[in-house]
Amino acid sequence: MMIFRSLRTKLILVMLLLLSLLATATGLATLSTMKRDSEAQARQILSVASKVLKEALNNRAQQLSSSVRILAADFGFRRAVATAEQETIESVLANHGxxxxxxxxxxLDTDGSLLASSAAGIVATDIAPLFSQTLGNxxxxxxxxxHLADQPYQLVLAPVNAPALIAWVGMAFPLDTPLxxxxQGVTxxxxxxxxxxxxxYTLFTSTLDLAHQQSLPNLLPTLMAHTGTVQDDLEQDYISMAIPxxxxxxxxAVQHLPNQRWLSSYQEFRQQLLMIFGAALTLSLIVGILFARSITRPLNALSHFAQRIGQGFDAAAPVGGSDEVGLLSRTLTTMQQDIRQREQQLIFNTEHDTLTGCFNRAAVERLLQPWLEQRDGCLVQLNIQQFKNINDVLGFSNGDKLLQQLAQRLQHLSSAPALLARLGGDEFLLLYTDNLLLEQVQELLQPLLNGxxxxxxxxxxxxxxxIYNFSCGQLNVNDALRRVDIALDNGRHTPDSVAFYQQGQDESHQRELxxxxxxxxxxxxxxxxAVYQPKVDIKLKQCRSAEALIRWQHPEFGFVPPDQFIxxxxxxxxIGLISNWMLEKVISQAAIWWRESMPLQLAVNLSVSDLLNPLLADQISLLLKQHQLPAAALALEVTESAVMEDTxxxxxxxQRLRSLGITLSIDDFGTGQSSLAYLKQLPVHEVKIDRAFVKDIEHNANDALIVSATTQxxxxxxxxxxxxxxENQAGLAYLVDCGCDKVQGYFFARPLKPEQFEPWLQQLxxxxxxSLSIQSVK
Structure with missing residues (x-):
């Protein structure tokens, strides 16, 4: 009995006992949980299988409905029904079936009597349950x-109208062994x-073996009494569920899941658990014998203390003293304090901006979602205008100081936000508990502007x-931040630099993306x-040029206006991709027309980025050479705003383009800010007066004066x-009087596709x- 008094033996016995109890409790809990999970999975399998069955029947019903609609709409069939041509009716029914x-x-007749059937033994009373559903419809x-002729059928009836209801036609699939x-193959x-x-109870068909088919009727009363509920019986090898x-x-329909499918994994796991338990018990015994002699209570206590530190618990060291154990205890205490400080700092840094101390985007994504789900509110996103210029002039360090000062003012606003965050750069986000009006936002911004x-x-x-005023439960964080960012982007284009998110802007933004x-x-x-709008020379009374315009027919959005996608x-x-495509397309089309003795000069619009491309002239020259086309066949149109971007x-x-022999035009003349100042410097051949001065010229004397002066x-x-x-004859008269050389507009032609251009030229x-004779008479 002395052996049981040693600390080593006691520790081993206690360890083995604890391990046995823990393993037993864990094993029982695990096995119980797994068995419940296996049973739940079995029920889920049957539930999914029932959905598959319903979906398969729905698909068959849709197929039958589509076919029977087509048959009911067939003119020949309706005429045969109306004239009671029995042979034709039977033939059409057989063919469609x-x-x-x-x-x-x-x-069926309109009163439900049977007029024709492809199967013998069916009478009108058999179809009465379904036909009753057609009353009033x-x-x-x-x-x-x-149930028809000792067989369940999936039947669809459709009205035959000529135009009034004259009969009901039906098609059916049997619920048979192939189905x-x-x-079974799917589920x-x-x-x-x-x-x-x-x-x-009548068993029509089943995929069960014969023995189980014979025992199935005993279970049917219980299954049908608990519709859609899984039923199991220890005397059966299956669990089943019935669906009306x-x-x-x-x-x-009764679906069956073999017990072995869900019990096998449970039984296998139970065997593995027993093996693991035996191996762990044996290993523990060996380890206990080898190391129990060196284990002491203070070290166990310190070990447990270290584990709690690793798990984040805050506790005092359990051991004192001046020996090695005491030193270890003090070291662990110091380590615990250092870890706690570092964790707090890491947590703070994770969700705060290091420059301003405000919350960052990660914190917004975590903190804002519960708010969006539970409460109404308002998001305000602020941005410093021309902040890049401040950095460029005063330096980045002063830019950072400015952001810090702005953050301090935001933190001390009289109307304090529920959440303040710096999203990045010079953008701040404020969350308020109530929706805001324009006056409230302007009052909020006032102390942030000066000093x-x-x-x-x-x-x-x-x-x-x-500003985005939101209602609870409508969206997630990403949607909310995107919408307030859309409002901020719109605010950049408003006079007071403030904009509210409007319903539909998000969809418009997604469409643009x-x-x-x-x-x-x-x-x-x-x-x-590409389409081409003619430029008619009203002095020479001919058309030798046209403007090429790009069009986009999107497969989802349909026609997309050029001003949107440009x-x-x-x-x-x-924009460079569009310009390159347009130049290639237009030059190719011009080459075709020149070869067909239609020497038209086609004009292409260029953007400012195209004009700033140093390789533009070389690319155009190469395209003209590839298509063996003279430079005179091409004209390029640029706007005044493009010229002013980098004059x-x-x-x-x-000048490089003009040296190639290409005709150059100033497009939309009169809408720019420095039209006359730059016109004398530009190496262009043509001025195109903007339609804003032309479309109402016959009604607006100022427009007529502007066009006349510009022309002179x-x-x-x-x-x-x-x-x-x-757009009209009256406008043409004014343009002739003003001395314009060419006109372009819907009066002569809308933009034409290439195949439409030559017929139009012939009638011009x-x-x-x-047109000109009418003008001369006037």
């Missing part, structure tokens, strides 16, 4: 599963189709604000095409003048003769 392998075709088909085998479960009438198939609950001291100088700020994403592929897949392409840096570089580029100025500089936007002389 064979197309979808329908096993049963029916034709003569426009849409009805469908159900009914049961098909469902992996056995299935039985059963009929139930007044406690009398018809509205009268006389036809049922920032940097390098002994006081500077003032201009802030842009985007989709267009930007799809644009490169659309250029390659044929979604883009702007998106410029913002996304894809020196653009003028140098235009251009002619004095040796330039030709084209007026855009001519007559149109010119009529």
């Amino acid at each position: 064979s197309r979808i392998n329908a096993k049963l075709m029916l034709l 003569s426009t849409v088909p009805v469908a159900d599963i009914i 049961a085998e098909q469902i 992996g479960l056995d299935i039985s189709f059963v009929g139930a009438q007044q406690q009398h 198939l018809d509205m009268q609950r006389q036809l049922w 920032y001291l940097l390098q002994r100088s006081t500077i003032n700020l201009k802030l842009t604000a985007g 989709t267009l930007i994403r799809d644009l490169p592929n659309a250029l390659q897949s044929g979604q883009f095409y 702007k998106l392409a410029e913002h996304s840096g894809n 020196a570089s653009v003028i140098a580029q235009l 100025l251009a002619h004095s500089l040796g330039l030709t003048v084209t007026a855009e936007g001519l 002389p007559q149109q010119l003769a009529e």
Whole structure:
């Protein structure tokens, strides 16, 4: 008995006992949980299988409904029904039924009497349960599963109208062995189709073996009493679930899951658990014998203390003293304090901006979601206008100081936000508990604008604000941040630099992102095409030039206006792709027309990014050589705003293009800010007066004066003048009086596809003769 008094033996026995108890409790809990999980999985399998069955029957019903609609709409069939041509009716029913392998075709009179059937032994009373559903309904088909000729059928009836209701036509699929085998192949479960009438059960078909088919009727009362609920019986090898198939609950499907499928994994795991328990017990005994002698209570206590430190618990060291154990205890205490401080700092740094001390985007994503789910509120996103200029002029260190000062003011606002965060750069986000009005936002911004001291100088700020008033439970954090960012972007274009998110802007933003994403592929897949609007020379009474315009037929959004996707392409840096595609397309088309003795000069619009491309002239020259086309066949149009972007570089580029022999035009003349100042410097051949001065020229005397003066100025500089936007005969008279050289607009032609241009050219002389003769008479 002395052996049981040693500390080593006691520790070993205690350890073995504890391990045994722990393993037993864990094993029992694990096995119990796994068994419950296995049973739950079995129920889930049956539930999924029932959904698959319903979906398969729905698909068959849709197939039957589509076919029977087509048959009911067939003119020949309706005429045969109306004239009671029995042979024709039977022939049409057979033909349509064979197309979808329908096993049963029916034709009923409007009172439900049977007019024709592809199967013998069926009477009108058999179809009465389904036909009763057609009462008061003569426009849409009805469908159900009914018992016909000792066989369940999935039957669809559709009205035959000529135009009034004259009959009901039906198609049906049987619920037979092929269908049961098909469902079994999809779900992996056995299935039985059963009929139930007044406690009398009929097994129509089943994939079970014969022995289980014979024992199935004993379970049917319980299964059908608990519709859609999994039922198991220890005397059976299956668990089953019954589903009613018809509205009268006389036809049922019973699906069966073998017990072995869900019990096998449980039994295998139980064996593995026993093996692990035995191995662990043996290993523990060996380890206990080898190391129990060196284990002491203080070390165990310190070990446990160290574990708690690793788990984040805060506790005092359990051991004192001045020996090695005491030193270890003090060291662990110091380590615990250091770890706690570092964890707190890491947590703070993870969710705070290091520059301003505000919350960062990660914290916003965590803290904002519960708010969005539970409460209404308002998000305000602020941005410093021209912050880049501040960094450039005062330096980045002063830019950082400015952000810190702004953050301090935001933290001390009289209307304190529930959440303040710096999203990045010069953007801050504020969360308020109530929706805000414009006056409240302006009052909020007022103390943030003036009096920032940097390098002994006081500077003032201009802030842009985007506001999104939201309701709880409508969206997630990403959607909310995107919407307030959309409002901020809109605020940059408003006079007071404040904008609220409006319903639908998010969808518009998503549409723009989709267009930007799809644009490169659309250029390659044929979604883009070019049209050509003629430029009619009213002095020479002919047409020898046209403006090429790009069009986009998007497969999802349909026709996308050019002003939309051109702007998106410029913002996304894809405008060069459009310009290159357009130059290639237009030069190719011009070459075709020149070879066909239609020497038209085609004009292409260029953006500012195109004009700043140093390789532009070389690329155009190469395209002209490849298509063996003279430079006179091409004209390039640039806007005044493009010239003003970088005047020196653009003028140098235009001079290179002019030296190639290409005609150059100033487009939308009169809408720029420095039209006259730059016109004399530009190496262009033509001025195109913007349609804003042309479309109402016959009603607006100022427009007529502007067009006349512009024409005289251009002619004095040796330039030709084209007026855009001519829409009527009266406007043409004014343009002729003003001395314009060419006109362009819907009056003569809308933008034409290439195949439409030559026919239009052929009828132009007559149109010119009529239009100009009318003008001369006036």
